[in-house]
Amino acid sequence: KRVKPAVLDSLLRTSLRDAGISLDYAYGVFAEPDSALKLAQPAKYGGQLLASDLRARLFPADIFSPRHDLVLFFPSRSVFLLQQIWPQLGATIVFMVIIALSFVYTIRTIIQQQRVSVLMTDFINNMTHEFKTPISTVALAVEAILRPDVISRREKIRRYSGIIMEENGRMRKQVEKILQMAVLERGEYELHVMSVDAHEILQKAVEGIALQVEERKGTVTCSYEARSSVIKVDPMHFTNTINNLLDNANKYSPDAPRILVSTHNIDGMLVIRITDNGIGIRAEDLPKVFERFYRVPTGNVHNVKGFGLGLSYVKLLVTAMGGEVGMNSKFGEGTTAELKIPTENGERGTGN
Ligand SMILES: Nc1ncnc2c1ncn2[C@@H]1O[C@H](COP(=O)(O)OP(=O)(O)OP(=O)(O)O)[C@@H](O)[C@H]1O
Ligand SMILES: [Mg+2]
Structure with a gap:
């Protein structure tokens, strides 16, 4: 040992400080020919010191005695590097996320x-x-x-x-x-809401379509079981809604339509069901029928006329009048359209 560890330490400290490096460091002396550490300071970093590639030959001029290397290791190097690149890294991650989202x-x-x-x-x-x-x-x-x-x-x-x-x-x-x-x-409409008896409107609409249905050797059956059938709706739009549903039930039943119109009450709601025995709708098409312009694709021939507007109108207006509309169908067997509209009595009932 030609240099005292304390001297080596203070020499290292000053030269590192002069180089602008203020990290904690470990150092050791590596000696040939037995490839072992002669000195490791602090001792627990021995392993890392052996593997470190920060080494410099001690006494380079002395070519006769075995080679000695001074080895350095910075325990907190990766933390330090991370701290250095953190702002760029953070910005990169943020930009990548933004790019992925916009994509x-x-x-x-x-x-x-x-x-x-x-x-x-x-x-x-x-x-x-x-x-x-x-x-x-x-x-x-x-x-x-x-x-x-x-x-x-x-x-x-x-x-x-x-x-x-x-x-x-x-x-x-x-x-x-x-x-x-x-x-x-565009929402540029006004609802003229008033109390109406749904059964009256249903009856008129049924009479309107019954002629067409009977011409095709079909029947329309009504079963009005609702006790409270007075609802607060815009009569014109409600009539159009019922007409649209009846029109579909008739249009999409190719031979001898059997249409059933029924009502009942559930939880202060009037439930109106219009069931047909027509072509039905496949499960995968069912969620789309309320979309504007959507018509179930029937290949190239559209033997039934329509714009695909009826049900989107129904959905828009029924929702605006505080109700709900749903469709249930079995392909090849028939379809049921269901309207749920709060009844006047039901509304009062919840207030009590
Ligand atoms: N009762 C039903 N049975 C079988 N398919 C139906 C029935 N009602 C609606 N559909 C399907 O849903 C699609 C959308 O219906 P919608 O009433 O919105 O449009 P449309 O009847 O084609 O045209 P429009 O009503 O505007 O004249 C229809 O094209 C049809 O494929
Ligand atoms: Mg229609």
Whole structure:
């Protein structure tokens, strides 16, 4: 030993301080040829000192005696390094999280947009289809009127004008339906809420559709079991809602529709069910039927006409009037639409 440990220590301390390093350190002396530590200070870092690559030859000029290395080890080096890079590391992590989130958001938006655009294309196809028939019918009727043999015959002109008026009315109704949906979506509507007897409105709506159903050799059965059937709704929108559901029950029952309209009370609510024995809806399509423009895909042929607006209207209005709407269906067997609307009595009941 040519240098005293205390001297070595103080030498190290000063040179480290001069180099701007204020970390705790361990040092040792490594000696050839037996490759062992002659000195380890503090002793517990012996292992790390042996493995450390911070070493320098002692007495480099002395080439005759065995080689001695001064070895250094900084126990708190990794903590120190972490402290040094922490701000950059933190910022990097934050940015990576932001980038990942925006990526997910973008992908989700694209998928949504794609869905909407598919629905829109279908809708436009449906609409074109719906308008093509009345437009060509009107054209045919006008052509007929202009024929010289017809133009002088009053009753023929009257008949063709009647057709034109009817087709025109149909187109107007369709345009109104689409426009109304846009207004409703924007929330620019007022509800004229009043107390009405749901059974009365149901009965009128049933009478309205019964003719069409009976023409197709079907039946509409009613079973009104609700004791309190007075509800607070906008009568016009409530009537439209019922008409939409009855219309669907009739439309999507290909042969001899058997439609059941029933009511009962549960927990201060009036429950109205409209059940049909039609084509039904597959479980995977069921959650989507309330979406605007959504129609269950039936391949290329759409033998049943519609815009896919009816149920989205029903959902919007029933929710706005404080009720709920749900659909239950078995593919190939039939569908049940269920409305739940708070009754006037029920509301009072909860107040007591
Ligand atoms: N009772 C039902 N039975 C079988 N499928 C139904 C029934 N009611 C609705 N659907 C399915 O849900 C879709 C959406 O219904 P919705 O009433 O919103 O639109 P639509 O009847 O196609 O058109 P619109 O009512 O605007 O004229 C329908 O296209 C149909 O595929
Ligand atoms: Mg419909």
